[in-house]
Amino acid sequence: MEVKDQAMNSKQKKEKSSKAERRDLQEAQRAAKAAVKAEGNKPSGSVTSVNLKSAKAAKPPQKVDNTSIAASEKKGGDRPSEKDRKKDVPHPRLQYDDKSRVEKAKRRAVVNQTEARNRVELFRHLPQYEHGSQLPDLEAKFFQIDPVHPSVYKVGLQYLSGDISGGNARCIAMLQAFQDAIKDYAVPPEKTLVRDLTAKISSYVSFLIECRPLSISMGNAIRFLKSRITKLPPTLSESESKTSLQSDIEHFINEKIILANKVIVNHAVTKIRDGDVLLTYGSSSAVEMILLHAHELGKQFRVVVVDSRPRLQGKVLLRRLVEKGLSCTYTHVNAVSYIMHEVTRVFLGASSVLSNGTVYSGVGTACVAMVAHVYHVPVIVCCEAYKFHERVQLDSICSNELGDPDVISKVPGREDVNLLDAWANTENLQLLNLMYDATPSDYVSMIVTDYGMIPPTSVPVVVREYSREQVWM
Amino acid sequence: MPDVHSLVNDFVNQLKKRKIEGSQATAKQAAELLRSVISQQRVPQTNQATALINAVRAVGEKLIAANPVELAVGNIVRRVLHIIREEDLSLATAAIAGLELSPGSDDEDDVERDDYPVLSAAAVAAAARSTLRPPSLQTLLEDTPISAANPHTSSSGGDSEGKSRSVDKSSRGRKLKHDVIEAVNELIQDISTCYEQIAEQAVEHIHQNEVILTLGSSKTVLEFLCAAKEKKRSFKVFVAEGAPRYQGHLLAKELASRGLQTTVITDSAVFAMISRVNMVIVGAHAVMANGGIIAPVGLNMVALAAERHAVPFVVLAGSHKLCPLYPHNPEVLLNELRSPSELLDFGEFSDCMDSASGGGSLHVVNPTFDYVPPKLVSLFITDTGGHNPSYMYRLIADYYSADDLVVKRRPATGS
Numbered sequence: 001m002e003v004k005d006q007a008m009n010s011k012q013k014k015e016k017s018s019k020a021e022r023r024d025l026q027e028a029q030r031a032a033k034a035a036v037k038a039e040g041n042k043p044s045g046s047v048t049s050v051n052l053k054s055a056k057a058a059k060p061p062q063k064v065d066n067t068s069i070a071a072s073e074k075k076g077g078d079r080p081s082e083k084d085r086k087k088d089v090p091h092p093r094l095q096y097d098d099k100s101r102v103e104k105a106k107r108r109a110v111v112n113q114t115e116a117r118n119r120v121e122l123f124r125h126l127p128q129y130e131h132g133s134q135l136p137d138l139e140a141k142f143f144q145i146d147p148v149h150p151s152v153y154k155v156g157l158q159y160l161s162g163d164i165s166g167g168n169a170r171c172i173a174m175l176q177a178f179q180d181a182i183k184d185y186a187v188p189p190e191k192t193l194v195r196d197l198t199a200k201i202s203s204y205v206s207f208l209i210e211c212r213p214l215s216i217s218m219g220n221a222i223r224f225l226k227s228r229i230t231k232l233p234p235t236l237s238e239s240e241s242k243t244s245l246q247s248d249i250e251h252f253i254n255e256k257i258i259l260a261n262k263v264i265v266n267h268a269v270t271k272i273r274d275g276d277v278l279l280t281y282g283s284s285s286a287v288e289m290i291l292l293h294a295h296e297l298g299k300q301f302r303v304v305v306v307d308s309r310p311r312l313q314g315k316v317l318l319r320r321l322v323e324k325g326l327s328c329t330y331t332h333v334n335a336v337s338y339i340m341h342e343v344t345r346v347f348l349g350a351s352s353v354l355s356n357g358t359v360y361s362g363v364g365t366a367c368v369a370m371v372a373h374v375y376h377v378p379v380i381v382c383c384e385a386y387k388f389h390e391r392v393q394l395d396s397i398c399s400n401e402l403g404d405p406d407v408i409s410k411v412p413g414r415e416d417v418n419l420l421d422a423w424a425n426t427e428n429l430q431l432l433n434l435m436y437d438a439t440p441s442d443y444v445s446m447i448v449t450d451y452g453m454i455p456p457t458s459v460p461v462v463v464r465e466y467s468r469e470q471v472w473m
Numbered sequence: 474m475p476d477v478h479s480l481v482n483d484f485v486n487q488l489k490k491r492k493i494e495g496s497q498a499t500a501k502q503a504a505e506l507l508r509s510v511i512s513q514q515r516v517p518q519t520n521q522a523t524a525l526i527n528a529v530r531a532v533g534e535k536l537i538a539a540n541p542v543e544l545a546v547g548n549i550v551r552r553v554l555h556i557i558r559e560e561d562l563s564l565a566t567a568a569i570a571g572l573e574l575s576p577g578s579d580d581e582d583d584v585e586r587d588d589y590p591v592l593s594a595a596a597v598a599a600a601a602r603s604t605l606r607p608p609s610l611q612t613l614l615e616d617t618p619i620s621a622a623n624p625h626t627s628s629s630g631g632d633s634e635g636k637s638r639s640v641d642k643s644s645r646g647r648k649l650k651h652d653v654i655e656a657v658n659e660l661i662q663d664i665s666t667c668y669e670q671i672a673e674q675a676v677e678h679i680h681q682n683e684v685i686l687t688l689g690s691s692k693t694v695l696e697f698l699c700a701a702k703e704k705k706r707s708f709k710v711f712v713a714e715g716a717p718r719y720q721g722h723l724l725a726k727e728l729a730s731r732g733l734q735t736t737v738i739t740d741s742a743v744f745a746m747i748s749r750v751n752m753v754i755v756g757a758h759a760v761m762a763n764g765g766i767i768a769p770v771g772l773n774m775v776a777l778a779a780e781r782h783a784v785p786f787v788v789l790a791g792s793h794k795l796c797p798l799y800p801h802n803p804e805v806l807l808n809e810l811r812s813p814s815e816l817l818d819f820g821e822f823s824d825c826m827d828s829a830s831g832g833g834s835l836h837v838v839n840p841t842f843d844y845v846p847p848k849l850v851s852l853f854i855t856d857t858g859g860h861n862p863s864y865m866y867r868l869i870a871d872y873y874s875a876d877d878l879v880v881k882r883r884p885a886t887g888s
Contacts, residue, residue, distance in 0.1 A: 334771030364741025396745035429729035
């Protein structure tokens with residue numbers, strides 16, 4: 001209750017529209033936000049109130065992601081308080097088939113997004129927007145968007161256009177943009193650094209979500225950053241706090257991403273023998289590093305790169321490998337059962353590994369892992385530990401990201417097959433562009449992380465032991 | 474004759490250059506070509522069937538060699554050979570029956586005639602029994618090979634030079650060709666109408682509010698689904714696009730225009746979506762004798778995903794796709810690798826190919842077909858009804874003869 005009172009007080013400071021509306025939003029979000037800090041950050045009350053305030057200022061689409069992350073974290077979190085748990089039960093995630101909520105969200109959105117016309121019924125709970133409408137809109141609004149720092153804006157645009165893709169790259173870009181934002185940040189008078197900065201970060205995050213939904217690794221990084229902010233001792237001056245935060249971010253990037261990759265590479269190359277034929281799917285930064293390092297060590301092996309539409313990321317990886325002198329075979333995902341009989345190991349990257357051992361990765365990974373399993377080929381997943389998450393997921397439908405459907409209808413370079421150009425006008429036709437899928441844990445033989453080589457069943461142990469005790473540093 | 478030769482050569486060239494797409498079109502053309510060959514073939518007075526068989530074999534060998542992966546051609550050749558043998562046998566038994574029934578036609582050659590029917594009748598009857606009747610222990614024990622029976626009858630026929638005999642023989646020869654051509658016409662008719670007969674069974678398998686998954690495009694599947702739609706079953710279809718030919722786009726457009734709720738997905742999303750699918754319905758390129766299928770690439774992955782999620786995997790195939798051969802290493806031997814330009818542009822990687830760093834080699838693999846083993850197939854729906862994969866070998870006896878499995882001209886029995 002005191003949380004709610006605090007929130008009401010802070011609410012009165014600002015002049016906003018109807019109180020009842022605010023209260024509704026607030027109650028909905030409070031329950032969800034409480035769980036975000038429930039794992040051991042004791043000053044949850046202040047944080048949640050700050051979050052509420054920021055949530056009011058921010059665009060409600062943030063609610064989608066934060067509540068979705070919060071809800072899923074809540075399932076794995078050990079000890080949310082009893083009160084929160086009871087209020088969490090009718091979970092108020094923004095479902096996109098709920099018209100009133102969607103209307104509210106649209107009114108406050110920074111970016112105007114038109115909803116896609118032919119929406120796939122099965123995915124009504126996920127946002128389906130018409131792509132291509134956001135970029136010109138954002139560009140036009142550049143000089144009007146005050147709250148968004150230019151580096152964050154730049155990163156958002158890069159996400160939108162697809163220039164930065166891949167879990168690690170997106171995470172690093174975002175954190176570096178936050179570093180810049182913190183450097184230029186000045187505490188307004190009468191506000192505390194902790195609360196205001198957290199609010200600002202949340203507003204940046206909601207902007208980034210509008211550009212492209214967050215990946216799980218980015219969500220973890222944001223959580224880390226917010227926890228560091230709240231842990232700042234109040235005795236520090238503003239500039240000291242800022243430098244401390246910046247060095248924290250630097251440390252996180254170095255230790256959790258860059259150094260972790262090195263450790264993973266060292267572990268994984270021990271699994272490559274001379275004469276191996278290694279298969280990889282799509283383009284993963286970790287796997288690429290492993291292959292190049294093994295080649296430098298002088299091991300003799302062949303690589304099979306399996307690619308799929310519509311992103312065709314395998315071509316990028318293929319180019320880099322061939323330039324470094326590896327002998328590669330290139331094929332597409334349909335042919336994976338043809339090529340699998342000559343493969344000895346499969347190396348896959350992951351966007352995240354969930355607590356039930358499910359590997360959440362680019363769409364098509366599940367197919368490759370399944371075929372490898374049938375042919376008795378070991379599947380090795382390379383994933384940094386900061387990407388682990390407490391959420392659980394059984395299939396790829398409950399939570400996913402939908403990409404631009406137009407890229408399916410257009411086949412670049414093959415004019416003869418562009419038959420679906422007018423697809424949006426055809427009534428019964430929908431195009432579905434899934435970005436992720438969930439690979440069941442029984443297809444995965446081993447996960448190589450910076451904590452060692454573990455079986456998929458050990459993932460919740462790592463999540464619990466190593467993230468609980470703030471061993472982020 | 475020259476006309477037929479040029480036809481044959483044209484067809485062989487088309488097969489070699491892979492200009493003909495689809496087993497149905499290939500089968501129909503092959504059947505029509507063989508019909509022309511038969512009608513133009515001169516049959517001698519004796520051994521008509523053998524002459525026809527050898528002629529068809531000669532042409533068939535060329536056709537099969539032109540495109541060994543296109544199994545429909547071989548199937549049709551073997552079907553025609555089987556038709557010739559069957560017609561010959563049925564004519565022979567009819568002739569025997571006719572001879573026994575008309576004793577008074579020719580009084581002169583009583584003695585020989587008495588001998589002739591006895592000898593040849595026994596032999597022909599034995600032969601007839603062994604093939605036209607289901608095998609029983611008695612027939613197996615007294616089995617005499619057909620080829621022995623034929624020369625026997627013809628030689629004894631040559632002995633007795635009755636006028637009725639020669640008239641009988643030549644009319645019998647003409648009748649053989651006539652019958653064979655009629656049967657081949659029936660075969661062509663069957664090939665053309667296999668869609669309707671398969672589509673009739675659609676209503677038994679598709680109910681309301683089902684979700685169906687398919688990959689690539691097959692006319693059989695299209696007709697099947699539309700037939701169910703005609704009967705007012707409402708269902709949704711997920712079509713996987715089937716890279717690198719992207720025929721799924723074609724199918725999706727066609728289905729949407731006929732009023733079915735269609736969603737196009739990428740092939741990589743098959744595992745993700747299959748948990749919400751009730752049935753997978755696909756067409757096949759060829760059905761092997763063990764019940765396995767040769768299917769467009771990617772279907773093995775779909776079949777494995779369907780097995781994992783306990784989704785029935787239904788294959789639609791016309792009977793002209795049933796091949797009497799058993800597959801050995803079909804991924805390699807019954808497969809064709811297509812041009813890599815469908816995956817990679819030729820110019821795209823040329824710059825890093827000849828780099829000085831002892832450059833890596835780049836190899837592109839683009840197979841056309843996939844082999845799906847029989848244990849992954851739940852049901853075959855053919856124009857003769859629904860069958861288990863373990864039953865397909867039995868259908869072979871209906872359509873093919875054991876002598877025709879290897880279509881090579883036999884050097885010993887001269888033509």
